[in-house]
Amino acid sequence: MQKSLRIGQILYTNVLPVYFYFDQERFEDRIEFIRQVPAQLNQAMARGEIDVGPISSFSYAEHASHYVALADLSVSAKGRVGSLFLFSKKPIEQLDGAKIAMTNTSATTVNLLKIILHKFYGYEISYVTQEPELEQMLLDSDAALLIGDDAIQAVRNGGPLHVYDLGELWHQFTGYSMTFAVWAVRKEVLAEHSGLLADVHASFLASKEKTRQNTGPLIEYVHTHHGGDMQEWTRYFQGLQHDFGDEQRIGLEYYYRCAAELGLLPAPATVDLWQAGGRQTNTTLTR
């Protein structure tokens, strides 16, 4: 039988603070989790196979008239992220005219890279989309973009490549933070399940808050399951933000304007936040 709420979860470490202490038992069999990489969650949300969960912020903009976003949740960073990298055979200054392989798991970061290379560097680039396997990607391309745990793994493996963090590049050029994912809800779900949705939202916020107060157990869990270095993981989670306030909105809405300017989005979008007891107002902030 279909559960009342089908909840998405990105299959990467970056969302864990929002899920780590999520008290699933209190919801008994009214909810279920569907775990996928972002591009597949984006599609599942658009097809109505998921009711609520993190999707690429780019995909939110593509469907903005059908979605709202849970207030105060996102995957954002101001500056270095640590899991979104361009791996390049040449320095970025020499990439004009290059061929770049893009992971097929992303929507936000692939378009962020286009904005950076076209708008800020003025380059002409040809792109191919591939499975996220660095060696394969670089067989026939000058550079490759990976996100999430694939990017973390690839940077750990090292190698003689130039490595650029996309959050850092965005911050260098704009001074803004960048929001990669927001927790979207399809509007028709609001009418039917707003009470349950409010409880799920509260559980996400509680998990986020609890991990913020004591990151230790999360770091230990991630270290046990994904290897790596405890200090690197600590730095990773310190750099990520899971809030969505004015700072994140300003950065994200500037990204949407850049994407619209380059024809990557049909029009700039705004993020319409939802929380129990009434939607938050949605002021459009200009640069």
Ligand SMILES: C=C(O[C@@H]1C=C(C(=O)O)C=C[C@H]1O)C(=O)O
């Ligand atoms: C910070 C990250 O943000 C992500 C990037 C996304 C994208 O590019 O579409 C979507 C969701 C997030 O997982 C990451 O993957 O490392």
